Structures are given as structure tokens and as C-alpha cells.
Amino acid sequence: MTSTAPPEDEQPTSTIAISGLVIALAILFVALRFYIRISTKAGLGWDDFLLLAAVASTILTAVLVLWASAVNPHGNWVAEAIDPSYQFVAIDVFYSKLTFVASVLYFTIAGSTKLSILFMYNRIFSVNRQFRIQLYLASFMVLGWWVGCTVATLTNCIPLRYSWINALADPRYCFNFNIYWMAAGAVEVVIDIVILSLPVRVVLGLQLSRRNKATVAMIFLLGGFVVVTGIIRTILGYHRGHYREPLYSPVEVWTMLLQSQG
Structure with a gap:
């Protein structure tokens, strides 16, 4: 049973530090990218504008x-409170x-970033028809995940106010967000692995310039980091046992790191 009052010494220092770093890096990266492209x-393409949307989000x-x-x-403690006697204050x-709202925006960040990568694949590589079809299929997969998860999050409780008046995910009004978290993650x-593996055959058969080789190498390194980060975030967030809410505090930093990949 969780205590009925949040700990007095808990401070969100890691959240503040990571959030501040994410904002600074996001602005710097997108500014440099647009400056170089212009x-x-x-020229600017859909990959640039999708990335801009991801960074803004x-x-x-x-x-x-x-x-x-x-x-x-002490918000993290409150969000994970499972004591039915604890009453939410204002x-x-x-x-x-x-x-x-931040949790809903996450899917926009992740979805637009993944689509930006797919559009960048289409721009960088001299692709054949088969590879274009693979890109289209991957794009539809990303769109389906993006829209599906956004709608599911917005309707996880009906009426919606049960999403924020307590952390018990009352089964009369809310589905099991803990299982949903694990499934969505x-x-x-899987989508990240698909995106990362798509250009492997194409890259092996291409004669690329040093600049494009460096770009591709960075894509693979970043993609590998995203996959590992996503696995860690999913595992740490799943609340083992008969719980209906995930664990937010262990994954907050990992989520911000995932968002920074935009």
C-alpha cells in the first residue's frame, strides 16, 4: 500500500535538467539543419517540415x-498513487x-520523426520501385500507429475527466493503461526496427559520396540508440502486478531522450 502523502524530499531535478537540455538541443539542431539546407x-522537403513539427511538439x-x-x-508520486484513500487536490x-496533454503530444513527436526519416530515405537514395513500395508501407504503418495511439490515449477514459481526477484508472470508466503502455511501446x-532495416539492402548496392555515407552512418547509429532506448522505456514503464497505471518516474528521462531524437 502506498503511503497517503507524497514524500517531502522528492525533487524533479532530473526532469528539469533533461527537459532544459532537450529544448536547447532541439532548437539548435533544427536551426542548423534549416540554415544548411537554405x-x-x-531546398526544403517534407522531411524537414516533419522534423520541424516534431521539434515544435x-x-x-x-x-x-x-x-x-x-x-x-511530487506529481510523479501522485500519478502512480494506488492508495484508494488518497484524495487528489487541485x-x-x-x-x-x-x-x-504531454502524453498525447508524444505520439505526434514520435510519429512525425519516423515519417521524417522515411521521407529522408526517399530523398537520399536513388530508389527503385520496390523500395518505394516498402517506404509507403512503412509510412502507413507509422501513420496507423500514430493515429491509433493518439485516439486511444484521448479515449482511455470516458468521460475524459477520469484521466486526471485520480490515478486508479477506474475500470468502470478507463481501460488498463498499463497494458496499453506496454503494447504501444x-x-x-518493432516499427523502429523496420525503419532502421529498410535501407540496408539499398545502401549495400549503392556507390555513395563521403557526405552521404556519413549521413547514413549517423542514421544507423541514431536508429540503434532509439531502438535500445525504446526497449528500456517500455520495460521500465510496465508496472508488474495487478496495476492499471504504468510507472512514470523510472521512464521520464528515457521518454525525454526519445523525444530529443527529433
Whole structure:
């Protein structure tokens, strides 16, 4: 049984540090990318604009998380509270609303980033018809995951207010978010592996310039890191036992790291 009051010494220092780093890196990276693309007259494509959408959503998410942590430093404890005697106060509800919006935005960040990578594949490689079909199929897979998870999160409780008035995921109104978290994370890892493996055959058969070779190498390194991060996030977030809510505190940093890959 969880104690009926949050610990007094808990501070969200790691959340604040990672959120601040994510905002700084996101702005710097996208600014440099757009500057290089424009200054070299390479032109901007869908991959650039999708990345811009991902970065904008990342910044908004980081701001929401920082705001929630400032309003309620013990918000993670509250979100994971399983004691039915604990009553949410006003700051608990406000914290839950902010983090709920952030959780919905996560799928926009991840979805637009994955689509940006697929569009970049299409731009970098001299692709054949078979590879284009694979890119289309992968894109539809990403879109399906993005829309499906967004809708599921928005309807995880009906009426929606049960998403933030307590952390018990009342089975009369809410589905089991703990299992959903695990399933959505597992599917995302599979999609990341598919995206990472798509260009392998094409790359092996191409004569690339040094610049494109470096770009491809960075894609694979980043993709491998994303896959590992996604696996860790999914495993750490799953709340073993008869719980209806995942564990948020162990995965907060890993989630921010995933978002920073935009």
C-alpha cells in the first residue's frame, strides 16, 4: 500500500535538467539543419517540415513537463498513487492535466520523426520501385500507429475527466493503461526496427559520396540508440502486478531522450 502523502524530499531535478537540455538541443539542431539546407540551396522537403513539427511538439512537451513539475514537485508520486484513500487536490488535478496533454503530444513527436526519416530515405537514395513500395508501407504503418495511439490515449477514459481526477484508472470508466503502455511501446520498437532495416539492402548496392555515407552512418547509429532506448522505456514503464497505471518516474528521462531524437 502506498503511503497517503507524497514524500517531502522528492525533487524533479532530473526532469528539469533533461527537459532544459532537450529544448536547447532541439532548437539548435533544427536551426542548423534549416540554415544548411537554405544556405546550400538544397531546398526544403517534407522531411524537414516533419522534423520541424516534431521539434515544435518536443519543445511544447518539455514546457508542459517543466510547468507540471513546478506546480507540483511530487506529481510523479501522485500519478502512480494506488492508495484508494488518497484524495487528489487541485494541484494534483492540474499536474495530471498538463502531463496528459504531454502524453498525447508524444505520439505526434514520435510519429512525425519516423515519417521524417522515411521521407529522408526517399530523398537520399536513388530508389527503385520496390523500395518505394516498402517506404509507403512503412509510412502507413507509422501513420496507423500514430493515429491509433493518439485516439486511444484521448479515449482511455470516458468521460475524459477520469484521466486526471485520480490515478486508479477506474475500470468502470478507463481501460488498463498499463497494458496499453506496454503494447504501444512494443509496437513502436518493432516499427523502429523496420525503419532502421529498410535501407540496408539499398545502401549495400549503392556507390555513395563521403557526405552521404556519413549521413547514413549517423542514421544507423541514431536508429540503434532509439531502438535500445525504446526497449528500456517500455520495460521500465510496465508496472508488474495487478496495476492499471504504468510507472512514470523510472521512464521520464528515457521518454525525454526519445523525444530529443527529433
